[in-house]
Amino acid sequence: MKTRVENLYVHVPFCTHLCPYCDFPKERLAGNRMRDFLRGLQAEWAWANAEFSIHPRRIFFGGGTPTALSPSLLQELLEIAPWGQSEEWTVEANPDGFSLTKATLLREAGVTRLSLGVQAFRPADLAWLGRRHDRSAIASAVAVARQAAIPQLNLDLIYGLPDQGPSEWHSTLEEACAHRPDHLSAYVITPEAGTELIRRIEQGEWHPDPDTESVLFLLTQRILEAHGFSAYEISNFAKPGKECRHHQAIWSGEDYLGLGPGAVSTVSGRRWRNVRDTAQYARSAEIGPHPAHEEEEVCGPRERRAERILLGLRTSAGLPEEALAGREDCLSELVEKGWGRRWEGKFLLTPRGRLRADAVAAMLL
Numbered sequence: 001m002k003t004r005v006e007n008l009y010v011h012v013p014f015c016t017h018l019c020p021y022c023d024f025p026k027e028r029l030a031g032n033r034m035r036d037f038l039r040g041l042q043a044e045w046a047w048a049n050a051e052f053s054i055h056p057r058r059i060f061f062g063g064g065t066p067t068a069l070s071p072s073l074l075q076e077l078l079e080i081a082p083w084g085q086s087e088e089w090t091v092e093a094n095p096d097g098f099s100l101t102k103a104t105l106l107r108e109a110g111v112t113r114l115s116l117g118v119q120a121f122r123p124a125d126l127a128w129l130g131r132r133h134d135r136s137a138i139a140s141a142v143a144v145a146r147q148a149a150i151p152q153l154n155l156d157l158i159y160g161l162p163d164q165g166p167s168e169w170h171s172t173l174e175e176a177c178a179h180r181p182d183h184l185s186a187y188v189i190t191p192e193a194g195t196e197l198i199r200r201i202e203q204g205e206w207h208p209d210p211d212t213e214s215v216l217f218l219l220t221q222r223i224l225e226a227h228g229f230s231a232y233e234i235s236n237f238a239k240p241g242k243e244c245r246h247h248q249a250i251w252s253g254e255d256y257l258g259l260g261p262g263a264v265s266t267v268s269g270r271r272w273r274n275v276r277d278t279a280q281y282a283r284s285a286e287i288g289p290h291p292a293h294e295e296e297e298v299c300g301p302r303e304r305r306a307e308r309i310l311l312g313l314r315t316s317a318g319l320p321e322e323a324l325a326g327r328e329d330c331l332s333e334l335v336e337k338g339w340g341r342r343w344e345g346k347f348l349l350t351p352r353g354r355l356r357a358d359a360v361a362a363m364l365l
């Protein structure tokens with residue numbers, strides 16, 4: 001019997017420009033590569049459909065920037081498979097270049113959530129992040145999403161930037177809330193190996209400031225809760241009922257199928273990552289049976305348990321205590337330190353514990 005898959009991720013690896021902190025698989029827009037990508041995706045979808053029983057309930061198109069494609073290529077992408085039958089379909093977009101034509105294409109195809117890579121509002125923050133948009137582009141992207149009647153809107157933000165203290169970050173959060181999003185994601189800037197950001201750190205141009213990051217993290221929880229958002233995960237905040245179902249499914253350990261260059265899948269205890277190079281991805285997908293994998297591993301019970309603890313601790317739902325059986329001493333110590341609390345058979349992190357989620361997970365493993 002074929003394995004049933006309900007969560008799909010599609011990686012669209014194109015951006016109009018490359019940001020200095022980004023380590024996602026991506027490349028600059030180029031016409032021939034986009035054609036390669038769409039051909040490869042078509043072939044991979046045909047393979048996946050024959051291999052698994054796919055009933056997509058939650059779909060996430062990420063990148064890269066899916067909406068960087070021209071309207072005609074975007075339409076081709078949206079028509080490769082019957083994605084529109086899902087309950088939730090998120091597409092990531094950047095404010096620059098997001099037009100009413102593209103928003104309407106998304107809505108007509110059945111997209112239910114737009115996730116807008118706003119990241120910041122202050123010109124200095126946007127320049128440091130290498131982003132090309134400004135406040136007016138953000139306002140216009142939000143307006144066209146609303147005009148096209150895309151039901152839900154998420155705004156992505158980044159904090160921990162140079163010269164960004166509590167008052168600057170507070171203003172950024174207020175400005176984001178003024179756009180009345182249903183969901184906000186606020187991530188601390190994270191230096192990733194091989195990025196331009198690491199070079200800046202090595203050359204002494206900037207360095208992260210963990211103390212300020214902690215202050216901004218706690219401020220985020222306070223401000224967004226005051227605006228009616230609930231922190232349902234360390235970096236994710238939703239108005240009631242507007243949580244991202246796709247993220248929740250992944251965090252709770254459900255299988256997911258990732259399509260596209262560099263996409264990761266986890267199905268029936270097997271995990272693999274497609275090759276990142278778009279041309280190689282497309283060639284190997286067309287030759288078959290599936291795109292070449294650059295990583296493959298079996299996720300045994302130990303790995304799955306570790307992952308469940310790592311991801312579950314980050315959520316407001318916490319972890320059922322039976323998932324932490326045998327760690328009684330450690331749980332008591334965490335409660336004593338004020339990093340965790342026990343409630344109705346679950347172990348949850350306090351805001352102070354959330355600041356140290358990775359360290360707490362390491363203690364519990």
Ligand code: SF4
Nearest residue numbers: 015018019022063064
């Ligand atoms: S737009 Fe997003 S995916 Fe593209 S380079 Fe910037 S951060 Fe990375």
